[in-house]
Amino acid sequence: MNEVRALLIAAAQSKPAGAGQDAANALIALVAIFVATKLLGEIAQRFRQPTVLGELIAGVLLGGSVLGVVDPTDPVIATLAQLGVVVLLFEIGLETELAALIRVGRTATTVAVAGVALPLTLGYFAASALGLAQIPALVCGAALCATSVGISARVLSDLGWLDSNEGRVILGAAVIDDIIGLIILAVVAAVVAGAPLSIGSISRIAGVAVAFVALAVILGSLIAPPVFRVVERIRAAGALGLFGIAFAFLMAWLAQYFGSAMIVGAFAAGLVLFKLPQRQEIERSTTMVGHFLVPIFFASVGAAVNLRAVADPQALMVGAALVACGIVGKLLAGFAAWWFRGNKLLVGVGMVPRGEVGLIFAQMGLAAGAVSAGEYGALMLMVLVTTFVTPPGLVWVSRRSPGHRSTVRDLPGQGGVDDLVAGTRRE
Amino acid sequence: MNEVRALLIAAAQSKPAGAGQDAANALIALVAIFVATKLLGEIAQRFRQPTVLGELIAGVLLGGSVLGVVDPTDPVIATLAQLGVVVLLFEIGLETELAALIRVGRTATTVAVAGVALPLTLGYFAASALGLAQIPALVCGAALCATSVGISARVLSDLGWLDSNEGRVILGAAVIDDIIGLIILAVVAAVVAGAPLSIGSISRIAGVAVAFVALAVILGSLIAPPVFRVVERIRAAGALGLFGIAFAFLMAWLAQYFGSAMIVGAFAAGLVLFKLPQRQEIERSTTMVGHFLVPIFFASVGAAVNLRAVADPQALMVGAALVACGIVGKLLAGFAAWWFRGNKLLVGVGMVPRGEVGLIFAQMGLAAGAVSAGEYGALMLMVLVTTFVTPPGLVWVSRRSPGHRSTVRDLPGQGGVDDLVAGTRRE
Helix, strand or coil: CCCHHHHHHHHHHHHHCCCHCCCCHHHHHHHHHHHHHHHHHHHHCCHHHHHHHHHHHHHHHCCCCCCCCCCCCCHHHHHHHHHHHHHHHHHHHCCHHHHHHHHCHHHHHHHHHHHHHHHHHHHHHHHHCCCHHHHHHHHHHHHHHCCCHHHHHHHHHHHHHCCCHHHHHHHHHHHHHHHHHHHHHHHHHHHCCCCCCHHHHHHHHHHHHHHHHHHHHHHHHHHHHHHHHHHHHCCCCCCCHHHHHHHHHHHHHEEEEEECHHHHHHHHHHHHHHHCCCHHHHHHHCCCCCCCHHHHHCCCCCCCCCCHHHHCCCHHHHHHHHHHHHHHHHHHHHHHHHCCCCCCHHHHHHHHCCHHHHHHHHHHHHHHCCCCHHHHHHHHHHHHHHHHHHHHHHHHHHHHHCCCCCCCCCCCCCCCCHHHCCCCCCC | HHHHHHHHHHHHCCCCCCCHHHHHHHHHHHHHHHHHHHHHHHHHHHHCCHHHHHHHHHHHHHCCCCCCCCCCCCHHHHHHHHHHHHHHHHHHHHHHHHHHHHCCHHHHHHHHHHHHHHHHHHHHHHHHHCCHHHHHHHHHHHHHCCCCCCCCCHHHHHHHCCCCCHHHHHHHHHHHHHHHHHHHHHHHHHHHCCCCCHHHHHHHHHHHHHHHHHHHHHHEEEEHHHHHHHHHCCCCHHHHHHHHHHHHHHHHHHHCCCCCHHHHHHHHHHHHHHHCCCCHHHHHHHHHHHHHHHHHHHHHHHCCCCHHHHCCHHHHHHHHHHHHHHHHHHHHHHHHCCCCCCHHHHHHHHHCCCCHHHHHHHHHHCCCCCCCCHHHHHHHHHHHHHHHHHHHHHHHHHCCCCCCCCCCCCCCCCCCHHHCCCCCCCC
């Protein structure tokens, strides 16, 4: 029996349509992810916490630290997780009115710039004060910069804040943060590799990233309407929804190709399709695919957390300092746009989570030998705490806010978080 | 700029949430698959051919023989393709009434056994007559056995035959074929590896495969209703649909684990959930995820075809002989159940495609050194022709049939091919 099964597995592994063991591993990991995220998400809701918190905890439990069922470095799971965050940002873009985003543009930019400068400075000096060398301290400061828009956006949507000025400021600032974060990532990578830094090369990266979003939105708005008018005439089932997702994937790929981030491209794709008459059907299909892919992303973010690396005392001290710098820096950033009349504390809290973006910096530093295992543990702790503290923090601030709305949740089969968007677009 | 981009790519590749370049490659391959399959599917429809024929041709064009955009051996694409065929068989199972399948059980079993024995015998002797050694001839004969249920089921559904006695016989026979095919695969693999063959080991593999389907359906029917009553109480969006897919994935994994095929488990999962009161919502979610995953499967089957390996004259001759044996053998099998009152020719034609199942045998033979590159090319040609000839063949037989129904197509957002199923379950 066992020899035969070994032969079968060998046969399956050698087959051209690949699969066999790969697919079997993916199947069981996905089953674990779907069941665990939904169950823990439900438990989180019963405790009046956002479902995403439960999904992240599900990921930690499934990851290498506890059960070891989900390996976020597995190429298949990692890619599905990336497709998940791309679909998530596309969904968010599909519900974001560009004009409203531009109205909060000055506020969002101020919050974003302050939210990069303050944590970077605070983190660098705190790490130096605790005895870290210049380059590890720089990596630590840099890891404090970027905002994980996925987690905040999901919590804001769960709480009914996505279509508010605060929601738009956080979203806009987080997207700008991602662009700045990519520039800093490139700069830090160059410093770590010992390359000379030139103002010229930094400006070029920055220019490309900003130009990408602007060009994508302008060109996309010209090209998408006629393309989707043609697509609408394709009679095959699901064609419209599939072309919407294909458009998001294409924009995400272009963003990555031009040196920006995939999620920036996906968000821009959503912004572009917001005005299409076919938006509702595109959104309905995207929501279903999102239900399938997005939990994989959140579970992967959770599974990437290594609880053991966090347990070292020195790591705990540096980590605690970084957590403090990260939270204080982002909270202050929320107040940087002093003229903004909304809930500044909510904006600050919404900027706190680092999630997968912080993990990219930490992992890059470790891979390049720029940070030690202990410093890596400290960065992990910072990412872990800032990510997990945000959902309950947002709930708490939201409940104290006079503009607080009752919790609105997605209805299955409907246009997802779209139900929250006010105005004439209500289905 | 280029150094910076290289650094960014290196950084992305080293990150724990994997992705970066992997995900970017997957994104652009998926964009190509979605756009090409839908466009060529539409063109096929305009020529009154089933859309799946266009999707297969899209795969050939995207594969290594022509454009080289889609690599079906890439682990991510291969796994997504496998998830696609799992979801496809789950959808088919969700629309298959077990009682109706059992009513045609004797006919389906007869067709399946004849459809294995005739092509195997014909293929083995034809290959031997053309000068092939014993083991390559055995591999060739074995590759002629299995039926690619995915392609026939999709075409039958496109043509409105899925809910007919002919459709059920083809489906049932194809599933039995898959079980027999797995046994033969294990046996041939053992012969190729030089292992001694015992009647005992063969019977054990056969017993496991048959017992799996029976046990899965019996146990599943007992466990699924209470589980889904609990799942229904989870308030998170899309939970029910996601649990349906998780159930299908779990059954597919179990089938693979116990030495059967993933698609057999997925089909059994659909059969089990057919009777649930929550079937409609599960089916709606599955259809949307299927629109996303199934084209990846069909494009991969097409992309695995290497047109260059087919061009050798000796390969062409052996290939032509295998095509003839494969088609004649399966057509005759359609008439083996002489008591069956339906369209026997339609059943025979429906059994013709080998698709990915034939490719597994060919690839296994090549990897084990049991067949030469030329013989591999011949097997490729057989797989190619039998797969591509089936959709127009079914259309032709279907039009000549007195029981022919008009073409019914899926409606976007509806329960997929479910629209074809008659009776009280119409939404």
